[in-house]
Amino acid sequence: MTITNTETAATPVSKVPRLPEELVNSTAFLLKRLGFVSKDRSISAYDAMGLHPYHHAVLAVLEAGPPETQASIADTLGYDRGQLVGLLDELEEKGLLERRRDPDDRRRHIVSLTPAGKKTLAKLRATADRLEEELLAPLTSAERAELHGLLRKLAEQHLPQCSTLPRP
Amino acid sequence: MTITNTETAATPVSKVPRLPEELVNSTAFLLKRLGFVSKDRSISAYDAMGLHPYHHAVLAVLEAGPPETQASIADTLGYDRGQLVGLLDELEEKGLLERRRDPDDRRRHIVSLTPAGKKTLAKLRATADRLEEELLAPLTSAERAELHGLLRKLAEQHLPQCSTLPRP
Numbered sequence: 001m002t003i004t005n006t007e008t009a010a011t012p013v014s015k016v017p018r019l020p021e022e023l024v025n026s027t028a029f030l031l032k033r034l035g036f037v038s039k040d041r042s043i044s045a046y047d048a049m050g051l052h053p054y055h056h057a058v059l060a061v062l063e064a065g066p067p068e069t070q071a072s073i074a075d076t077l078g079y080d081r082g083q084l085v086g087l088l089d090e091l092e093e094k095g096l097l098e099r100r101r102d103p104d105d106r107r108r109h110i111v112s113l114t115p116a117g118k119k120t121l122a123k124l125r126a127t128a129d130r131l132e133e134e135l136l137a138p139l140t141s142a143e144r145a146e147l148h149g150l151l152r153k154l155a156e157q158h159l160p161q162c163s164t165l166p167r168p
Numbered sequence: 169m170t171i172t173n174t175e176t177a178a179t180p181v182s183k184v185p186r187l188p189e190e191l192v193n194s195t196a197f198l199l200k201r202l203g204f205v206s207k208d209r210s211i212s213a214y215d216a217m218g219l220h221p222y223h224h225a226v227l228a229v230l231e232a233g234p235p236e237t238q239a240s241i242a243d244t245l246g247y248d249r250g251q252l253v254g255l256l257d258e259l260e261e262k263g264l265l266e267r268r269r270d271p272d273d274r275r276r277h278i279v280s281l282t283p284a285g286k287k288t289l290a291k292l293r294a295t296a297d298r299l300e301e302e303l304l305a306p307l308t309s310a311e312r313a314e315l316h317g318l319l320r321k322l323a324e325q326h327l328p329q330c331s332t333l334p335r336p
Contacts, residue, residue, distance in 0.1 A: 151199065
């Protein structure tokens with residue numbers, strides 16, 4: 001089932017049929033719908049650069065830490081390992097990362113960012129910042145901070161990978 | 169690309185690799201991830217009843233208004249019209265709604281809820297309420313109201329179908 005986001009802010013609100021209150025009153029429903037909108041917009045914006053938001057996430061993981069194995073990147077992002085290999089192939093073809101055999105364990109690949117990868121990551125960040133700004137435009141800075149804090153609280157419980165609790 | 173939500177609150181946080189700060193600091197990223205989690209959980213919960221969250225949305229639209237045409241249901245929910253027909257077929261097979269030709273326009277179908285459909289909708293609402301409670305468990309009631317209000321503000325801009333602005 002595809003949700004078609006044909007309605008945009010440019011469509012006069014008076015012409016758009018209204019959803020039942022029961023759905024709009026659900027925070028989970030709003031989260032899902034706003035998540036879809038956000039996802040669709042980032043896919044379109046990244047697509048214009050021949051990339052996908054998942055590529056950004058992979059490059060960000062590579063920059064954040066020491067050279068990573070394929071398995072650890074997949075685990076960090078919660079991606080399927082088989083499909084991560086496809087993303088890495090695409091990034092390698094574009095010269096944005098390199099893979100080499102781990103000298104300590106020849107069955108493993110160590111993945112690291114190239115200089116071109118760092119440059120692309122900077123461009124992707126600028127795009128992400130612009131999308132974030134568009135998404136949050138209706139909120140004041142105090143409200144943005146409030147929203148982020150509340151989502152972090154939910155993430156602490158539901159997205160352990162986003163947790164900021166101290167780790168050993 | 170599938171995002172595997174293998175990590176749950178039961179996994180010790182210390183064992184879960186941490187996402188790069190740049191992603192966690194993005195409100196759009198948290199919205200997308202929390203939206204995915206919420207979607208996955210509701211799909212699982214509804215699946216146990218042989219239904220999908222989209223079925224709930226369709227039944228809710230039918231209960232909220234006068235008998236609807238297929239096109240108006242699709243437009244209200246932002247669903248693809250072709251795929252909506254599939255959802256309506258499934259609900260009709262289960263005896264939860266009925267379709268009849270519009271006497272004023274024989275090419276159109278008017279769709280309405282059956283008594284069994286109303287009963288099922290009540291069950292789906294109870295499930296949605298439970299999922300909402302689980303999702304928002306980390307927040308106080310004041311925080312829940314705050315979060316809902318902020319998401320409504322975003323929806324006012326980005327999801328015209330959720331708008332509460334007065335309409336003609």
